[in-house]
Amino acid sequence: MKISKIAKIAAVAIAFGLVATTPVYAAGQSIQGSGASFPTPLIEACKAPFAAQSTAGNSYSYASSSSGTGQSNSDKSIGDFWMSDSPYTATTRRATLIHVPLVAAPIAVLYNFPTSTKKLQLSADTVAGIFAGTITMWNDPAIAADNNKTTSVTVYKKDRLGNPLKDANGKLVVLRTTSVTNHFTLPNQKIIVVYRSDSSGTTSNFTNYLYKSSPSIWTKANNKVFTSTFPGQINSAANLGRIVGAASSTGVSQLASKTPYSITYAEVNYAATYKLKIANLINPAGNTVSPDNTGVGAFLASATQDAAQGFLTYDFATKEPGAYPLGVVSYMLADTAYPNKDKAAAVKAIATFILSDACANTVGAKLGFSTMTGDLLKKAQAQVAKIG
Secondary structure (H helix, E strand, C coil): CCCCCCHHHHHHHHHHHHHHHCCCCCCCCCEEECCHHHHHHHHHHHHHHHHHCCCCCCEEEEEEEEHHHHHHHHHHCCCCEEEEEECCCCCCCCCCEEEEEEEEEEEEEECCCCCCCCCCCHHHHHHHHHHCCCECCCHHHHHHCCCCCCEEEECCCCCCCCCCCCCCCCCEEEEEEEEEECCCCCCEEEEEEEEEEECHHHHHHHHHHHHHCCCCCCCCCCCCCHHHHCCCCCCCCCCCCEEECCCCCHHHHHHCCCCCCCCEEECCCCCHHHCCCEEECCCCCEEEECCHHHHHHHHHCEECCCCCCCCCEEECCCCCCCCCCEEEEEEEEECCCCHHHHHHHHHHHHHHHHHHHHHHHHHHHCCCEEECCCHHHHHHHHCCCCCC
16 A cells, blocks of 8 residues: 555654654764773773663773873873872973872882892881892891891781771771781892883883982982983993893893893882792881882872873882882873863773772782772872762
8 A cells, every 4th residue: 555645754754753752862972081000900801790780881991101102192182191100290291181090009019039038127228139139149237237137017907808996096907916026048149120111101100209209319309210310321331231131021031031140120020920029128117018009008098199291299208117118109181171061081990990990909909009098098089089
């Protein structure tokens, strides 16, 4: 049967009416991040859980490289969020960009002793001397002095996530302090120093620790490029072949794992992956501390936050007895004025999830990351709220 012209017009009109009155739902956002390698293991491990719980259908990908790349990409608006292990304060930074303290973890001093199972403990001056090239042998008197002495270990009252708890006055609650006497016969071997050759927030934080903790030895201010902050002539004859570079945390860890009697700096989780040992640090209180959740939490508790941009300033001179002085935060660089508000909401959701117990603790603890709680978590969440 033929349909009349009027019937056809009516059918078309009805169809358009149905389309016009049907609610339109925004498709899930595919968010792209890039930058620092330091937080990569956590960001990657939380990617699937985030997508699974996102009722909006959001997901993300992350291109791991370096803090320098993340900062550069943020200048050019390449992608949607960027990670940096150090504050980004360059004149090229967009005014609407803020720092969200997102991932907390220790930088570990990793070393390769093929035969010894004992754990090194190193003071700031000794670490600075090793990486500055003034301490060149493992049985140097400075290293021997650090490792043949009595130090203290502080035990805090902790929450279920391993973070030290504060009392009503804001002080960390110490349960006990014990003395430990260390004896270590050190190898008569040359030290091979492995540094990050790329622009790195890990390097910026590590050299900031050296500069602030041992300024008489590490005489140049921190920098994302190790060779620029090195306090001597890195290409001198004495250093050639003994102080060597590799790109990324993976690169330095791989090289150190293949090089007996080497030392480097990287995220703590790289130790297990590449069968490297982790040194304890002797902090300003004279205590020996390990790079764990408790030590990082005790150190970061003394940090102050920039009110405008959100980055933290660390107190390397803190006398908090259990503070691990190489605890750091990796920042999400996010915008307060995204052109696409659906993307803004998705970025905010990603930051919220990474800070949550489901990511930071359930996933992160197994990877060597620290869980933010208390005042530090509140500082991070206040920055997340500004994303828009």
